[in-house]
Amino acid sequence: MIDPAAGPFVFDTSAESYLSPAPSHAEAEWFLRYAALFPVYVGVISVLERAQGYFLARDRCTAPRRVEIERHMMAYVQSVRVSPSRVLDLTTPIGLLSAQMMSMLPAAPSPPAHSHRLAESRQDRLSRWRFDIMIAATALVHHMPLIHNNPQDFEPMRALIETVPERFPGIGPLHLISVKRLAA
Amino acid sequence: MLKTASRRPAKRVPVQGRTRRTTWTLPQEVLRDVERFASNRHQTVSSAAAYLLQQALRQQPGGEAPGTDVLEMLRKSFAGLTEEERMLVDGIILEDRAADSK
Numbered sequence: 343m344i345d346p347a348a349g350p351f352v353f354d355t356s357a358e359s360y361l362s363p364a365p366s367h368a369e370a371e372w373f374l375r376y377a378a379l380f381p382v383y384v385g386v387i388s389v390l391e392r393a394q395g396y397f398l399a400r401d402r403c404t405a406p407r408r409v410e411i412e413r414h415m416m417a418y419v420q421s422v423r424v425s426p427s428r429v430l431d432l433t434t435p436i437g438l439l440s441a442q443m444m445s446m447l448p449a450a451p452s453p454p455a456h457s458h459r460l461a462e463s464r465q466d467r468l469s470r471w472r473f474d475i476m477i478a479a480t481a482l483v484h485h486m487p488l489i490h491n492n493p494q495d496f497e498p499m500r501a502l503i504e505t506v507p508e509r510f511p512g513i514g515p516l517h518l519i520s521v522k523r524l525a526a
Numbered sequence: 527m528l529k530t531a532s533r534r535p536a537k538r539v540p541v542q543g544r545t546r547r548t549t550w551t552l553p554q555e556v557l558r559d560v561e562r563f564a565s566n567r568h569q570t571v572s573s574a575a576a577y578l579l580q581q582a583l584r585q586q587p588g589g590e591a592p593g594t595d596v597l598e599m600l601r602k603s604f605a606g607l608t609e610e611e612r613m614l615v616d617g618i619i620l621e622d623r624a625a626d627s628k
Contacts, residue, residue: 355617362600377597391617398619399611410606418603418615421596428596460610460620470617 344524346376352430352481354474355388356491357521368525381428385480387473389422389429430480439479439513443499444472446509451498471495478516487517489524545572 353361364370376382396415400408422429450471454462462470474495481488482503490496496518503514552560564574604612613620 358600359604359612359616362597362604373597382596382600388617392615395611395613395615395617395619399607399614403611411611414603414605414607417599421599421603424596455613455618455620457620460622462618462620466619470619473617 343526344372344519346372346379349376350380350383350486351376351489351519352383352385352477352484352486353388354477354488354490354492354496355384355391357489358382358384358388360491360521364525366525372525381424381426383428383430383484383486384422385430385477386432387476387480391470391473392418430484432476432480433483435483436476436479439483439510440472440476442509443475443479443502446502446506447475447498450495452494475499482513482516487519489519489521491521493518493520 361369361373364373393415396411396418400411400415403411450467454464454467456462474492478488478496478499488496496516500516500518503510503516507514560575560578561571563578564571567574569577604615607615610620
């Protein structure tokens with residue numbers, strides 16, 4: 343169990359959706375307690391990923407469904423327009439750190455996602471990997487732990503910083519917390 | 527006919543419009559930048575400084591928690607999405623394999 347008062351934390355795209363709504367009562371309770379103490383911080387890259395997803399979903403569906411998707415998207419947009427902001431912007435230090443990590447980890451650590459009839463393209467997998475690097479860099483620059491539900495992407499970044507700390511002066515370690523450990 | 531005294535509406539200052547005079551000590555170069563910013567926008571230095579401070583505070587992590595309303599908005603943003611739509615808003619863009627191989 344992670345103490346909600348140990349925050350604030352940055353939530354990866356996958357962690358935010360895992361908790362909305364949380365699958366168990368204990369996790370929902372944890373999220374509620376956390377949100378009463380701190381903003382649910384996300385990187386601006388998570389906002390980009392989500393907004394792109396809503397736009398694609400809207401373009402792929404029929405007219406009646408489109409209205410519903412737009413309603414969902416408006417709820418999401420409202421959730422990131424709260425004041426004070428819960429969205430952490432991309433800054434020059436985040437850009438520089440992301441570039442360093444991208445140059446050292448150029449390829450995604452796992453293959454593209456797929457289901458029985460659908461598959462992620464290699465370009466989209468690479469974009470998603472780079473987005474994850476930028477999300478981790480956001481957490482690192484803000485010195486906040488990163489809550490995630492995607493160990494296969496974030497663990498290699500944590501290992502990289504631990505292995506060659508001299509390449510990341512004043513940065514790290516990358517403190518990762520699995521979303522499934524929050525209330526366990 | 528009943529006569530009522532004409533009452534002028536009380537002059538109310540909106541909460542956001544209230545100001546307070548203060549004295550700050552700022553680095554000269556910061557003050558110069560604010561003055562330049564204000565001049566470019568044809569604003570007073572006070573209103574330019576207030577605008578810049580508000581913008582900076584909005585971006586500042588560690589401010590007060592926006593509360594649990596965000597959780598409700600997030601719940602609404604995901605409720606009722608199909609598995610495929612949910613993957614899309616998680617940043618996983620899946621395409622039809624058959625269409626892709628054509």
